[in-house]
Amino acid sequence: xxxxxxxxxxxxxxxxxxxxxxxxxxxxxxxxxxxxxxxxxxxxxxxxxxxxxxxxxxxxxxxxxxxxxxxxxxxxx
Numbered sequence: 001x002x003x004x005x006x007x008x009x010x011x012x013x014x015x016x017x018x019x020x021x022x023x024x025x026x027x028x029x030x031x032x033x034x035x036x037x038x039x040x041x042x043x044x045x046x047x048x049x050x051x052x053x054x055x056x057x058x059x060x061x062x063x064x065x066x067x068x069x070x071x072x073x074x075x076x077x
């Protein structure tokens with residue numbers, strides 16, 4: 001069953017589970033990838049994730065999962 005285009009979410013969606021996992025939907029690209037800092041470009045802004053032992057748990061067409069000890073998540077220009 002197809003979802004109508006007007007019902008699809010095209011804005012970035014950031015979901016944090018505890019302080020150890022974050023899911024970012026509707027991203028465009030990975031700008032920075034380090035164990036302490038990951039920056040993800042979205043259609044609207046860049047999502048900056050800082051923490052310790054950060055790693056990309058999975059990468060799919062429209063979604064990225066980040067695992068590690070997360071200190072902060074920010075939207076930056």
